[in-house]
Amino acid sequence: MASTRARVGGHFELTDHLGARVTPGTYHGRFTLVFFGFTHCGQICPAVLSRNSRALDLLGPAADEIRALYITVDPDRDSPEVLAAYLRDRYPRYTGLTGTAEEIEAAKRAYRVFARRADELDDYTVPHTSFTFLMNPDGDYVTHYTETLTAEELADGLAHDIERHRPGG
Template identity: 45%
Template structure:
């Protein structure tokens, strides 16, 4: 078992490096007169990431119902990975999504926000439902067994690393938001700390309305 540890560490470092490349290449843009990250200019349909990020998943929603990426036909999926024990980034991001969805008005009806846990050992359907109830009701939590979650992480090129032992461990994880089109292809990637108004404007341009 010890021989596997260096391999796992190397694999995690490679995944983190790939994620950093994506963030630097597509998100390291500065808004006018401010230092906050903004969205990319969008991905052309033939862009290398358009077909490389995202894909099929088979998970369970917060009501215990099996769902896949096709469970919301005609909708854009705004996907964010996190966990209910997250101390800062996750609750802040979901709270900001409340503002974004309200700003979007009728255009928000074209978007299904999904909060996919990276910590299924602690985040069952009931835990996710209790957690997401503090935010906009349109935000749906998804969980599953570890293989199903790992498959979703792999599809979205998401890094999630457990830190610590015992019940109080934490999870280091990717913090990007992914906009998937009704056709199942990646349309854009956004920083979690993007200004809510800028994010709403960017989403409106993508989904129309």
């Protein structure tokens, strides 16, 4: 019987903050924690990235099984160099991913993420979905976490979900 569950995740081709081209296959064999946002985000992105980073710290050695990815929804401003500077000191566990507008749109569609540029005078913001997705080592969707969880709750959820979805587990 075919599943009626919507597929989350899938193929993307993006550029990491070091300038290398990546696909989901780049991260094969490791869990990935995927969050979409942008470096000019004033509240949600810094809060979620800080919370996620703290949760990974709380996991201890188990966090070594996870690759944290930050996919921009603002490719016009978030070049690999901008992402590298943003993540280096604040969120070093994260790999930033960017691409052309078309590549970002394809990644957003794959993850069923909403994000749309909202112009405000000479500047703009990009309202967006704030879920953090957990993908298994084969790149398949495991679950997502809302921004309302604490770092401790997220760490507990990650530990449980990783144990349940570890290959051979």
